[in-house]
Amino acid sequence: MSYESYFAERREQQLGELKEFLTIPSISALSEHKQDMIKAAEWVAGKLESAGLENVKIHQTAGHPIVYAEHLHAPGKPTILVYGHYDVQPVDPLNLWETPPFEPTERDGKLYARGATDDKGQVFLHIKAIEALLKQEQQLPVNVKFCIEGEEEISSPNLLTFLNEQQEMLATDAVLISDTSLIEKGKPAISIGLRGLCSLEVSIQASNTDLHSGTYGGGVPNALHAMVELLASLHDKQGRITVEGFYEGVPELTAAMHEEFEKQNFNEEQLKKTLGLSTTYGEEGYTFVERTGARPTLELNGVWGGFQGEGTKTVIPKEAHAKITCRLVGQQDPQRILDAIIAHLHANVQPGVTLKVKPGEKARAFDMDPSIPLLQTAADAYEAVYGTRALFTKDGGSIPIVETFSRQLSAPVIMMGFGLPDENLHAPNEHFNLENFDKGLLTIVEFLKRV
Amino acid sequence: MSYESYFAERREQQLGELKEFLTIPSISALSEHKQDMIKAAEWVAGKLESAGLENVKIHQTAGHPIVYAEHLHAPGKPTILVYGHYDVQPVDPLNLWETPPFEPTERDGKLYARGATDDKGQVFLHIKAIEALLKQEQQLPVNVKFCIEGEEEISSPNLLTFLNEQQEMLATDAVLISDTSLIEKGKPAISIGLRGLCSLEVSIQASNTDLHSGTYGGGVPNALHAMVELLASLHDKQGRITVEGFYEGVPELTAAMHEEFEKQNFNEEQLKKTLGLSTTYGEEGYTFVERTGARPTLELNGVWGGFQGEGTKTVIPKEAHAKITCRLVGQQDPQRILDAIIAHLHANVQPGVTLKVKPGEKARAFDMDPSIPLLQTAADAYEAVYGTRALFTKDGGSIPIVETFSRQLSAPVIMMGFGLPDENLHAPNEHFNLENFDKGLLTIVEFLKRV
Numbered sequence: 001m002s003y004e005s006y007f008a009e010r011r012e013q014q015l016g017e018l019k020e021f022l023t024i025p026s027i028s029a030l031s032e033h034k035q036d037m038i039k040a041a042e043w044v045a046g047k048l049e050s051a052g053l054e055n056v057k058i059h060q061t062a063g064h065p066i067v068y069a070e071h072l073h074a075p076g077k078p079t080i081l082v083y084g085h086y087d088v089q090p091v092d093p094l095n096l097w098e099t100p101p102f103e104p105t106e107r108d109g110k111l112y113a114r115g116a117t118d119d120k121g122q123v124f125l126h127i128k129a130i131e132a133l134l135k136q137e138q139q140l141p142v143n144v145k146f147c148i149e150g151e152e153e154i155s156s157p158n159l160l161t162f163l164n165e166q167q168e169m170l171a172t173d174a175v176l177i178s179d180t181s182l183i184e185k186g187k188p189a190i191s192i193g194l195r196g197l198c199s200l201e202v203s204i205q206a207s208n209t210d211l212h213s214g215t216y217g218g219g220v221p222n223a224l225h226a227m228v229e230l231l232a233s234l235h236d237k238q239g240r241i242t243v244e245g246f247y248e249g250v251p252e253l254t255a256a257m258h259e260e261f262e263k264q265n266f267n268e269e270q271l272k273k274t275l276g277l278s279t280t281y282g283e284e285g286y287t288f289v290e291r292t293g294a295r296p297t298l299e300l301n302g303v304w305g306g307f308q309g310e311g312t313k314t315v316i317p318k319e320a321h322a323k324i325t326c327r328l329v330g331q332q333d334p335q336r337i338l339d340a341i342i343a344h345l346h347a348n349v350q351p352g353v354t355l356k357v358k359p360g361e362k363a364r365a366f367d368m369d370p371s372i373p374l375l376q377t378a379a380d381a382y383e384a385v386y387g388t389r390a391l392f393t394k395d396g397g398s399i400p401i402v403e404t405f406s407r408q409l410s411a412p413v414i415m416m417g418f419g420l421p422d423e424n425l426h427a428p429n430e431h432f433n434l435e436n437f438d439k440g441l442l443t444i445v446e447f448l449k450r451v
Numbered sequence: 452m453s454y455e456s457y458f459a460e461r462r463e464q465q466l467g468e469l470k471e472f473l474t475i476p477s478i479s480a481l482s483e484h485k486q487d488m489i490k491a492a493e494w495v496a497g498k499l500e501s502a503g504l505e506n507v508k509i510h511q512t513a514g515h516p517i518v519y520a521e522h523l524h525a526p527g528k529p530t531i532l533v534y535g536h537y538d539v540q541p542v543d544p545l546n547l548w549e550t551p552p553f554e555p556t557e558r559d560g561k562l563y564a565r566g567a568t569d570d571k572g573q574v575f576l577h578i579k580a581i582e583a584l585l586k587q588e589q590q591l592p593v594n595v596k597f598c599i600e601g602e603e604e605i606s607s608p609n610l611l612t613f614l615n616e617q618q619e620m621l622a623t624d625a626v627l628i629s630d631t632s633l634i635e636k637g638k639p640a641i642s643i644g645l646r647g648l649c650s651l652e653v654s655i656q657a658s659n660t661d662l663h664s665g666t667y668g669g670g671v672p673n674a675l676h677a678m679v680e681l682l683a684s685l686h687d688k689q690g691r692i693t694v695e696g697f698y699e700g701v702p703e704l705t706a707a708m709h710e711e712f713e714k715q716n717f718n719e720e721q722l723k724k725t726l727g728l729s730t731t732y733g734e735e736g737y738t739f740v741e742r743t744g745a746r747p748t749l750e751l752n753g754v755w756g757g758f759q760g761e762g763t764k765t766v767i768p769k770e771a772h773a774k775i776t777c778r779l780v781g782q783q784d785p786q787r788i789l790d791a792i793i794a795h796l797h798a799n800v801q802p803g804v805t806l807k808v809k810p811g812e813k814a815r816a817f818d819m820d821p822s823i824p825l826l827q828t829a830a831d832a833y834e835a836v837y838g839t840r841a842l843f844t845k846d847g848g849s850i851p852i853v854e855t856f857s858r859q860l861s862a863p864v865i866m867m868g869f870g871l872p873d874e875n876l877h878a879p880n881e882h883f884n885l886e887n888f889d890k891g892l893l894t895i896v897e898f899l900k901r902v
Contacts, residue, residue, distance in 0.1 A: 029762035090764055096660075154762060181666070195665060199763045208727030209547075210878035214646060214848025215632070217778050218748035219739045221732040225686065225751055232683035235676065276659030279803035281672040288670040297669035300676055301766050302757035307774060311480035311605060312650045312811055313541055314776050314849075315752050315877050323758060325765050327668050352730035360763055397665025398765075426766050427661035 006132055007441050015111070015437075017047070018124045019104040021086075022113040028064055028087035028154045037064040037150045040086040044123070044148050045069070051131035053146060059166075061158035064150030068169070071130065072143045078451055079143035081172035083405065084123035084179060085152035088115035089426045096428035109434050110423075116432035118425035122178035122418055123148055125437065129444035142451045145172060149401075152179075155197070155361035156401045163408045174374050175405050178444075180395050180417030182436065183264055188382040188443075190375060191415040192368040193293070193394035194402055196328030198338050199360035202345060204230070204320045206353045210306075211316040220316060224305045226350040227320035233348045234298055234341075239283040241298045243344040249331035250296055253286070261289045264391060274422045293394035297327040298341070325361075327396060334362035363400030372412050374451070381447035382416070385439050390416075416443065457583055458892050466562070466888075468498070469575045470555040472537075473564035479515055479538035479605045488515040488601050491537040495574070495599050496520070502582035504597060510617075512609035515601030519620070522581065523594045529902055530594035532623035534856065535574035535630060536603035539566035540877045547879035560885050561874075567883035569876035573629035573869055574599055576888070580895035593902050596623060600852075603630075606648070606812035607852045614859045625825050626856050629895075631846050631868030633887065634715055639833040639894075641826060642866040643819040644744070644845035645853055647779030649789050650811035653796060655681070655771045657804045661757075662767040671767060675756045677801040678771035684799045685749055685792075690734040692749045694795040700782035701747055704737070712740045715842060725873045744845035748778040749792070776812075778847060785813035814851030823863050825902065832898035833867070836890050841867075867894065 007014075026040035027033045041058050044067045049056045053069035064087065072079070091101040091114050099105040104113035111121070126146070133140050147170060149159050163170060180191040206223035236242050253261075266289045268280060282291040291297075305320030307313035326337055338359045349355045368375070370392040382390035395415070406413050418440035424430045458465075477491035478484045492509050495518045500507045504520035515538065523530070542552040542565050550556040552565035562572070577597070584591050598621060600610050614621060631642040657674035687693050704712075717740045719731060733742040742748075756771030758764035777788055789810045800806045819826070821843040833841035846866070857864045869891035875881045 029764070030760075090758070090760060090762075092758070092760060093661075195668075197665075197765075199765075206728075209875055209880070210544075211726065212848065212877040213748070213750045213752065213776055214648075214778060214846070215872050215876070216726075216743060217646075217750050217776075217847060218733045218746050219731055219743040219847075220726065220728060221730070222750055224682075224754050228679040228682040228751065228754065229686075231675075231679040235680075275662065275667075275671065277657075277671060277803065278805075279672070280670055281801075281803055282669045291670040292667060295669050297664070299664045299668050299673055299765075299767055300679065300757065301664065301764055302759050302768070303675050303679065303771070304755040304759045306751065306753035307541070307543070308753050308755045308772070309481075309541060309543065311541075312774065312776065313480070313752055313877065314648075314650075314750075316750055317753070320754070321759070323763065325664055325668075325763065327665060350732075352728065352732055354729075395665070396668060396670075397663065421666050424660055425666070426663040426764065429660070 001136065003132060003136070003442055003445050006136060007438065014128055018121060021120050021124060022104040022115055023102050025102045026087050026150065027090050028151050029090055037087065041065045041067050041150055044086050047127050048146055051127050052134040053130065059162065061162060063158045066159070066162055067146065067148040069146040070144065071140055074140055074143050077142045078173035079145060080174055080176050080448065080451065081145040081147060081170060082126045082176045084126065084148050084177065085119050085150065086123065086148055087150040087153050088120070089153050093428065098429055110431040111434060112429060112431040114430050116430050117419040117423040118430065119152065119179045121432040121437065125178060125418060125440040125444055129441050129448070132441070132445060133448060141449050145170065152399065155363065159401050160404055163404065167408065170409060172409055172411050174411050175409065175413040177399065177402065177413060177415050178418055179399055180397070180415045181419040181421045182417060183391065183393065184267065185420060185433070186386065187388060188386050188390040189393040189417060190378050190390045191395035191417060192370050192375070192392045194366045195396055195398050196332060196334055196365035197325060197361055197363045197398040197400060198328065198334040199325040200338060200341060201358040201360065202322040202324065203356040204349070204353050205318060207318045210318050213314040213316050216316055221350065221353050222316045223320040223353065224317055226353045227303065227305060227322060230345060230349050231300060231303065231322055239281065243340050245340045246296070246337060249333060251330040253290060253294055257294065261287065261293065264289055264393065292396035294329055296329050296332060299325055301325055327398060329365045332365065334364060338362065361400065363398055364403050366403035366406065368412060374412060374414055377450050378414050378416050378447055381443050381450055384446050385443045416447065452587065454583060454587065454893055454896050457587060458889065465579055469572060472571050472575060473555040473566055474553050476553045477538050477601065478541050479602050480541055488538065492516045492518050492601055495537050498578050499597055502578050503585040504581065510613065512613060514609045517601070517610070517613055518597065518599040520597040521595065522591055525591055525594045528593045529624035530596060531899065531902065532596040532598060532621060532626050533577045534626055534628045535577065535599050536570050536601065537574065537599055538601040538604050539571070540604050544879065549880055561882040562885060563880060563882040565881050567881050568870040568874040569881065570603065570630045572883040572888065576629060576869060576891040576895055580892050580899070583892070583896060584899065592900050596621065603850065606814065610852050611855055614855065618859065621860060623860055623862050625862050626860065626864045628850065628853065628864060628866050629869055630850055631848065631866050632870040632872045633868060634842060634844065635718060636871060636884070637837065638839060639837050639841040640844040640868060641829050641841045642846035642868060643821050643826070643843045645817045646847055646849050647783060647785055647816035648776060648812055648814045648849040648851060649779065649785040650776040651789060651792065652809040652811065653773040653775065654807040655804050656769060658769045661769050664765040664767050667767055672801065672804050673767045674771040674804065675768055677804045678754065678756060678773060681796060681800050682751060682754065682773055690732065694791050696791045697747070697788060700784060702781040704741060704745055708745065712738065712744065715740055715844065743847035745780055747780050747783060750776055752776055778849060780816045783816065785815060789813065812851065814849055815854050817854040817857065819863060825863060825865055828901050829865050829867050829898055832894050832901055835897050836894045867898065
């Protein structure tokens with residue numbers, strides 16, 4: 001039976017299984033979901049087992065568990081290690097979800113749920129592709145390992161230790177990851193670059209209690225004034241980040257790179273329409289694709305302080321808070337960037353208030369040479385299924401562990417993404433376009449057969 | 452019996468009654484407390500009745516009711532109308548209250564509860580002072596009217612209509628209000644100036660959904676960036692408000708006025724210690740007392756957008772919000788100020804985002820001539836009880852209706868405050884110093900006897 005027929009026959013049943021996976025609220029950032037993390041890990045282990053994988057094991061870590069499995073019966077053939085994650089982002093603001101985040105719902109050929117595209121849906125494709133190969137051919141064309149973790153959305157704090165301890169078990173010729181996106185519907189992509197990341201939380205305390213704006217207004221520091229002034233100082237009017245030393249290690253875009261970005265022929269008008277933007281925005285002198293693929297950023301992810309309720313409250317808030325993340329490129333060093341931002345904040349904060357900065361996650365950017373044969377094989381597989389050869393792109397997101405993986409296992413990383421850029425990952429109404437569910441299964445099978 | 456003995460005998464009982472009043476969560480800003488507003492109005496009416504006032508009536512309005520009462524048996528003597536309010540501010544952040552806001556608790560000679568000083572405690576003093584006079588002397592030395600409303604904390608939207616409709620019933624020679632503060636413990640004050648007020652809410656929308664900061668970061672507008680930049684543009688580095696035309700109608704401080712402020716001999720070091728400030732703050736060239744008494748302000752009362760939870764969420768928020776209030780002085784026109792701020796916001800907002808501004812409350816500043824005899828009588832009354840003559844001060848707060856009251860009833864307004872500036876009004880752990888509870892009762896009796 002052709003793989004098309006094989007998957008078509010099982011479509012409803014397999015979608016039902018994925019929905020089951022998506023009902024588990026495995027939010028790694030929130031400690032109240034600890035049990036759900038275990039449940040999700042067990043669900044993955046169960047599916048790997050029934051797909052025909054061997055030595056399936058849930059490895060405990062200091063945080064959430066890691067699921068391992070293998071199928072090593074292709075002597076002389078390369079080994080491919082599939083990495084993915086079963087954890088998902090938080091879901092607030094909950095009221096903006098059209099259907100509840102953990103009640104998967106199909107609408108217009110899309111499956112809506114938290115984790116649908118990032119990354120449960122894409123992990124599921126790999127399990128089912130292996131299952132199909134084993135059912136259809138009773139063997140695999142390559143050796144396969146799975147390593148599915150539960151802490152990707154919180155920067156994988158325990159994966160490095162696991163990689164170090166299990167170096168032998170995890171040894172591989174290439175790492176295969178599906179946690180990125182097509183350029184747009186019908187235009188596949190293989191990411192050969194990921195931005196790095198660093199994060200920090202900023203607090204300002206101005207007084208020991210909230211104060212009445214009549215009695216004290218104009219005479220005491222206001223934590224919110226100090227905060228907005230400080231945060232505004234991080235960018236100039238041209239969208240450039242003003243932190244001293246921030247751009248150290250950022251490669252200048254060569255004419256050749258400009259040209260490569262041009263080739264993507266990115267539809268900016270479509271993007272604006274989809275997101276409801278009247279204009280894109282960012283650093284002067286760069287296109288949207290360059291800004292998000294090859295330039296670093298400093299983004300405010302959250303800011304809050306004072307009264308947020310109904311009506312008016314004439315209060316001078318005693319404290320204000322902000323959450324910041326940066327995306328890093330090239331040789332930018334996450335620790336040096338954090339140090340530079342912290343120095344900027346201390347140098348620019350209004351005198352007389354107390355500033356506290358808590359550094360968070362850190363990950364280097366990652367880049368790969370597209371001439372590696374396995375990357376070309378992956379592009380061929382896309383072409384066979386999508387009718388369009390995959391382009392090699394730089395992805396704006398960060399999978400912090402990719403660079404570590406590549407270094408620790410001395411293996412190239414093949415990022416075959418099946419998401420779409422407007423699938424609301426990390427936002428309300430996350431979804432997975434089922435066209436890429438169907439084509440994703442076939443592309444993975446095609447790739448493994450060609451390796 | 453002396454009034455000292457009279458009040459001393461009844462102290463526990465009267466404090467018990469006040470605590471009963473303070474258990475009613477009469478938050479006028481929150482619609483869920485509608486029934487509590489009625490309960491508080493009925494409580495006030497009951498106490499006025501049992502104090503010996505006549506024609507006690509709860510007047511319905513389009514919002515919360517107004518309680519009226521009178522005692523008009525002193526022919527040939529002036530009429531004094533007591534104004535106050537039974538509504539209170541919201542209580543969040545609730546977790547910062549040492550004891551629950553609606554469970555009145557005595558600690559160190561202070562009574563802690565929302566409304567203890569603003570304004571239930573001070574309204575209560577007037578009811579009990581009248582009761583004492585009637586019990587001790589079977590008559591009042593003046594004619595007295597009470598007008599106690601339930602919408603002061605939301606800018607009294609229905610009081611003006613009531614004043615217009617009931618002009619005859621409310622006719623008076625002077626309005627007596629206790630809703631302000633002493634300068635500090637033992638240093639009484641009569642406010643002869645109140646700042647005006649205007650308020651607005653600002654929203655910025657940047658896209659139609661929250662976006663992933665990896666995929667889109669650096670290439671699309673971030674609502675929080677636009678908001679902090681816009682809000683930071685409202686002040687310059689010297690603490691001056693940059694809105695064009697904002698200072699029109701603000702009287703320049705004369706040397707004589709400087710001197711008057713100096714006389715208050717305000718203890719700035721003590722203030723800093725109490726509030727945990729390393730420095731006061733504000734417009735260059737003015738002292739703390741001048742900044743809060745005679746200068747206008749523009750304060751951020753609340754700012755929010757994006758992720759406020761535990762951990763990191765790499766989101767570009769689609770929207771951001773802010774609440775702003777201004778305190779106004781002299782001839783500043785609230786409507787013109789609002790117009791000027793709105794024009795500033797539209798002129799300075801980052802291109803490509805959608806700005807919405809919702810204007811709120813408006814009230815003019817109010818000033819009175821301290822040579823009016825009744826004001827001097829009030830100062831005498833303080834001197835008799837506190838041993839220190841009250842100073843005539845400018846108060847930073849706003850009682851929006853004071854100016855309207857004075858204009859509508861063609862009567863001076865005597866503001867005899869018994870609060871203290873550090874009693875956390877509008878903040879967690881609001882309280883009322885019981886020394887001023889005791890002395891307040893005596894001062895009001897003393898004043899009414901001297902009129």
